[in-house]
Amino acid sequence: MGLLIDRQGRAQLVIVGDTGAIYIPELPRSRQGTARLRGLRLVHTHLADTLLSQEDMMDMLFLRLDSVGVLTVDEFGGPERFQYAHLLPSVVSGAGAGEQEAEQGGRAADGEEGENKGYRVFPAVPWDRVDADFNALTEALEDEMARALSDARVADGDGERAVLVSVGTQPRSLQELYLDELQELARTAGIAVVGRIVQRVPQVNHKLILGKGKLAELEVLCLQGNAGMVVFDGELAPAQLRNLTDATERKVLDRTQLILDIFAQHATSRAGKLQVEMAQLQYTMPRLVGKNRAMDRLMGGIGGRGPGETKLETDRRKIRDRISRIKGELETLRRQRGYARDRRAKARVPVAALVGYTNAGKSTTLNTLTHSDVLAENKLFATLDPTTRRLRFPQERELILTDTVGFIRNLPKELKEAFEATLEELEAADLLIHVADAGHPEVERQIQAVESILTDMQLHEIPSVLVLNKWDMLDDEARFALRQAHPQAICICARTGEGLDGLSAAIISRIDWERGMVVA
Ligand SMILES: Nc1nc2c(ncn2[C@@H]2O[C@H](COP(=O)(O)OP(=O)(O)OP(=O)(O)O)[C@@H](O)[C@H]2O)c(=O)[nH]1
Ligand SMILES: [Mg+2]
Incomplete structure (x- = not known):
């Protein structure tokens, strides 16, 4: 059984599961993006004598819960021990903090292993000795998050903030180099990088690129760096882009989109603008299905660069028409350039x-x-x-x-x-x-x-x-x-x-x- 409790102490939702698990339904999107916690804490029972599990931590992360607590129950249904955990506001430094495998229930209680994953797990205590002021705790946490945030704002201006991700079969060191370049691209595009994740895998997961554990790590980095955007090295297939957007609830860009974005910012001549628009349309078209907030950016988000927001609503047919018109215009420009070249050659x-x-x-x-x-x-x-x-x-x-x-x-x-x-x-x-x-x-x-x-x-x-x-x-x-x-x-x-x-x-x-x- 589980209770989602708001900050006034009212149970907002009572969830009844089976012996193994409870299933938390989709919650409304959290207020104000990524900086704040959800305003709900979860208290639930474990029927066996196991304490907080990796699954519980992930629920806390993905749902941005204020805290998560578990109450173990004895064989007669009576309460036994209580344990709780909350997210940490400090920015996790460096990539690859969490190579650890999922911990089994109970183990998370021992030691401070959670520290570098971005959460803190408290020792279990008998249920009638719980002495925690959850509201005060949450308030302190959000204060600290806000402070870290404004520090970061001062440090890198007011651009968008992103976490960079590289997942691939290449050696880690090579991926790091590629991420360095991706970071330069991000800097050029006016995006502040607040975290990086590198993972070497024997084979890339087709659906989500990242395994569940890495997805959790990504969530920690985003949450703590207040990143509203995730940038993947390489190219994402349309379906991957959609899946990742759903899973992270953030804008998702890949390297190609980032490069296109820079080109859009830097294009000045008629030909340059047309060429960028064509590339954007060609890359975007297959990715237009479904709702992807990355498109806000790609399709001219900041400062109205690129083809413009209204085009988002136009259907594929119109895009195809536009592409062929651009091609025609580019052809004309190209011919003119050709003449200039010929003249030079003659001279x-x-x-x-x-x-x-x-x-x-x-x-x-x-x-x-x-x-x-x-x-x-x-x-x-x-x-x-x-x-x-x-x-x-x-x-x-x-x-x-x-x-x-x-x-x-x-x-x-x-x-x-x-x-x-x-x-x-x-x-x-x-x-x-x-x-x-x-x-x-x-x-x-x-x-x-x-x-x-x-x-x-x-x-x-x-x-x-x-x-x-x-x-x-x-x-x-x-x-x-x-x-x-x-x-x-x-x-x-x-x-x-x-x-x-x-x-x-x-x-x-x-x-x-x-x-x-x-x-x-
Ligand atoms: N230290 C040093 N910096 C240089 C030198 N030449 C260029 N730079 C710097 O390198 C940066 C890039 O120079 P650009 O001339 O814009 O390079 P580019 O090859 O035209 O670059 P893109 O047009 O962006 O592809 C600028 O900040 C330059 O000031 C040099 O000889 N020494
Ligand atoms: Mg140049």
């Missing part, structure tokens, strides 16, 4: 294109080389539209330098298609200047990712120069190692302009100025 002005991982310093390099003022900032995908500048060398030599959208590993397929027109600029290039961020811990992996994308796009035959940028961030040892690994590379500091003479010389020497073509 025999050689073209060099800056390519590279996002945030490597492509725009900064363009700025310093051509004394321009293109937007360069410490954000991923700051540049979406190709920008061209003329670059003059001595002896009347001149070339066109193009800045392009950055690459990222596992570039979502929808984006690749949508940005085809932009990336077409690259096909016409005589020389690719591959800018890499030498100061990034993952520089080698990023260089490889860029090279494999170039191969994918069949651009690997275009001559290229590797540029190791942000050289200023390295110590001598790191410089030596990188030089060894890439003897042909040109080391520069685009911010100060150091090494750019070397880059100019390399560009000049790679281009056949008589024919406007590159020396093979």
